[in-house]
Amino acid sequence: MEFALSILLLxxxxxxxxxxxxxxxxxxxxxxxxxxxxLFGFLLFIVAAVLCLLxxxxxxxxxxxxxxxxxxxxxxIMCSVVMTVAIVRxxxxxxxxxxxxxxxxAALAYHGDWAFHPTITAALLSIVAAPLLGLLLFYIYERxxxxxxxxxxRHLLLKNLLMKRLALGAxxxxxxxxxxxxxxxxxxxxxxxxxxxxxxxxxxLFMFLALLSMVTVVPxxxxxxxxxxxxxxxxxxxxSLYALITVLLLGNLGGTLLLGMTPVVVSPSQLRECSxxxxxxxxxxxxxxxxxxxxxxxxxxxxxxAMTQVVVSPxxxxxxxxxxLTTCLLVILYSKQWHKHxxxxxxxxxxxxxxxxxxxxxxxxxxxxxxSQFNVMTSEIDIKHKELVNLSLYIKQxxxxxxxxxxxxxxxxxxxxxxxxxxxxxxTAQKLNENMRLTGEMDQFYTQVEGLHKNFVSRLLMRCPxxxxxxxxxxxxxxxxxxxxxxxxxxxxxxxxxxVSRYRFRRKLKLDRSVNIVEYLQMI
Numbered sequence: 111m112e113f114a115l116s117i118l119l120l121x122x123x124x125x126x127x128x129x130x131x132x133x134x135x136x137x138x139x140x141x142x143x144x145x146x147x148x149l150f151g152f153l154l155f156i157v158a159a160v161l162c163l164l165x166x167x168x169x170x171x172x173x174x175x176x177x178x179x180x181x182x183x184x185x186x187i188m189c190s191v192v193m194t195v196a197i198v199r200x201x202x203x204x205x206x207x208x209x210x211x212x213x214x215x216a217a218l219a220y221h222g223d224w225a226f227h228p229t230i231t232a233a234l235l236s237i238v239a240a241p242l243l244g245l246l247l248f249y250i251y252e253r254x255x256x257x258x259x260x261x262x263x264r265h266l267l268l269k270n271l272l273m274k275r276l277a278l279g280a281x282x283x284x285x286x287x288x289x290x291x292x293x294x295x296x297x298x299x300x301x302x303x304x305x306x307x308x309x310x311x312x313x314x315l316f317m318f319l320a321l322l323s324m325v326t327v328v329p330x331x332x333x334x335x336x337x338x339x340x341x342x343x344x345x346x347x348x349x350s351l352y353a354l355i356t357v358l359l360l361g362n363l364g365g366t367l368l369l370g371m372t373p374v375v376v377s378p379s380q381l382r383e384c385s386x387x388x389x390x391x392x393x394x395x396x397x398x399x400x401x402x403x404x405x406x407x408x409x410x411x412x413x414x415x416a417m418t419q420v421v422v423s424p425x426x427x428x429x430x431x432x433x434x435l436t437t438c439l440l441v442i443l444y445s446k447q448w449h450k451h452x453x454x455x456x457x458x459x460x461x462x463x464x465x466x467x468x469x470x471x472x473x474x475x476x477x478x479x480x481x482s483q484f485n486v487m488t489s490e491i492d493i494k495h496k497e498l499v500n501l502s503l504y505i506k507q508x509x510x511x512x513x514x515x516x517x518x519x520x521x522x523x524x525x526x527x528x529x530x531x532x533x534x535x536x537x538t539a540q541k542l543n544e545n546m547r548l549t550g551e552m553d554q555f556y557t558q559v560e561g562l563h564k565n566f567v568s569r570l571l572m573r574c575p576x577x578x579x580x581x582x583x584x585x586x587x588x589x590x591x592x593x594x595x596x597x598x599x600x601x602x603x604x605x606x607x608x609x610v611s612r613y614r615f616r617r618k619l620k621l622d623r624s625v626n627i628v629e630y631l632q633m634i
Contacts, residue, residue, distance in 0.1 A: 112185040112424050113303070117318065119188035119431075120299055121325050123207050126195060127295070128326035131206065131378040132288050133333030135354055138347025139277050141334055151331035154285050158323040161293040163316070166300050183218060184302035185424060189431045190214040190413040196438035198406055202445060204398040205406045208295060208377035212236055213407025215298075217414035235374045236361065237403055244357045244381040249388060251349035260345055273344055280351045287358035288378065292326060294362055295375045350385040357381055377402060495590075502592070505600045515541070569634050574618050581615050588612070589631040 141150055191210045198205035212233035219230050255276075259269055303315070361374035380402045386395040417427060515538065522534055566589065567582055577585070587597045594608040601608070616627055 111428070112181050115424075115428055116181060116185045116188050116299065116302070119185075119192050120296065121322060123188065123191055123195075124292075124296070124322050124326040125329050126207050127292060129329035129333060131208070132292065132326065133330035134382065135284060135288060135351060135378045136281065136330075136334060138344060139281060139351060140344070141277075141281055144274065144278050144281060147331050147334050150281070150285070150334070151327050154289060154330065155320075155323050155327040157286060158289040158292055158326060159319050161289050162296060162300065162319050162323065165290075165293040165297045166304075166319075181302045182424065184299045186414055186417050186427065187211065187214045187218070188299065189427050190217075190410045190417065193413055193431055193434045194406055194410040196435050197409060198401060200438035200441040200445075203401040203405065204379065204383065206377040206379045206402045208375055209237055209380060209402055209406045210410040211295065211375070213410030214414045216407070217411040217418070220411075221415065221418050232374050233407070236376055237380075237407060240357050240361050240374060240376045241380050241384045241399070241403065243360070244353050244376075245384040245387060247353035247356050248349050248385040251352045252345075252388070255345070255349055273348070276348055276352075277344070280348060280355065283355045284351050287355050287362070290362050291358050291375055291378070296322065346385070346389065350382060353385060354378055354381050502596065502600060506596075566631075566634060570631075573634070577618065580611070581618070584608075584611055584615055585631055588628050589634075591628065 141147065191207055191214060194210040194213070195205050195207055216230050216233045259272055259276075262269070264272075300319075303318075358376055361376045380399065383395050383399040383402060386392075387399070389395075518538060522531060522538070566586070570582070570585055571577060583601075584597065587600070592600075594605050594612065598605040598608045612627065619627075619630070621627060621630060
C-alpha cells in the first residue's frame, strides 16, 4: 500500500511542480514566438524522462546509502509535501513543493531516519543561500540587459532580434536546468522504489518515469498556452529566467560535486518571488517569499515530526492525508467561489451606485434647469402681467375720460351763450386731441398679449382652427382672468356683447355647460 500511494502522491506533486513552478518560470518569454508549445512540451518530456532515469541509476551505482530511503520514509515525505502544499494554499498563500520537501527531509535527518546528515546543509543552501544569490544575479542580469538591449540606440528590429536570441537561449537552458532540478528532486523517492521492484520490472520503471514526466509537462504546457494573459514584460522575464538558470546550475552541479548525491534542489517559485522584490509590490512579494521560505518547510517539518513521534500505521497516515487534502480542496473551492461572489456583488453594487449617482446627477441637473427656466419664465410673466395690468388700468382711465367727455358734451348742448359755448368747445377739442390715443394703446396691448401667449394661441388653434382675431383676443383675456366687464371696457363694447362672444366661443370649442371656460383655457 505504501508503494502504490507513494507513486500516486509523487505524480500529484509532479503535476503541482509543472503547473506552479516549472511552467511559471517561462512566463514572459513568449515561447510560442520561438517554438511550438507542443514541440517544446514534447522535448521537455523527453529530457525530463531521460534525466530522471540517468540521475536515478547514477545515484544508485555511485552513492548507495545516500538516496537509499526505505519506502516508508519516502511515503512520509510525499504525504507531508502534499499536506503542506494543500494547507498553505488553502490559506491563500504561495508555497513550493521543493521547500516542503526540504523541510520534510530536514525533519527525517533530525530524527535519524535519514542518516545522510549533509541533507540539512543542502536544505539551508537551497532555502536561504539560493534565493539571495538569485536576487543578486537578477539585479546583475537586469543591468546588463538594460545596457546591451533596452537602453541602446539600436534599431527596434535589431533589439527584437537580440531579445529573441537571448529568449531562445534562455528557453533551451531553462528547459534543461529545470528538468535536471526536477530529476534531482524526484530521485530520492524514485530510489526507494528500486527496493520494491526487481530487475525484471525494469520496463515498469521506464513506464513510470515516462508517466511522471508527462504529468509534469502537461501542466507546464497548459500554463504556457495562456502566457499572454499572465506574462510579465520581457525586460523583467529575461533577467529572471537567466538568474534562475544560473542558480540551478550552481546549485545542482555545485551541490552534487560538494555534497555527493544530495544536491541543492532549488524552488523556482522562490527565486521568482525574489526577482519580484526589485519591482513594485514589494510587500506582497515579501509575504509570498516568507510563506515559501519559512511557513512551508516549517509545516512540513512539523508534519513529519508528528508522523515519526505519534503516528505509526501507514493507513492512518493515508487517511489523514486524504482528509487534509479533501478539506483543503473544499476550502480553496469555497474561497474561490466566495471571492467570485464578492467580485460580482461589488461590481453590481458599483454599477448600481454609479447608475444611481448618474441618475441623481441627471435629476439634479434637470431640476436645476427646470427651476431656472421656471424662474425666468415666472419673472417674465410677472413683468408682462404688470405691464398688462398697468395697460388695462390705463385703458380704464381712458374709458372713464371718454365717459366724462361725453357727459360734458351733453352739458354743452344746453348752453345758450354762443361765445361761451365756442370757448368750451375749443377747450374740449384740445383735451380730446391730447388724450385721443386709445387706438394706439389698444394695438400695443394686443401686440404684447399675443407675443406673450404665442404658444397658447398655437395650441388653441390646433383644437379649433377656425377662430377669428377677435375670438383669439377674447381667449387670451379670459385666460388672464379678466371679467366680462373688464373685457368690455378694454374693447370699448357693451358687457352684453362680451357675453354673446363668450357663448359663441364656447360653442366653437364644443364645451359642455359644466366646464368652466376660464379653467379650460388655462389648462391648454
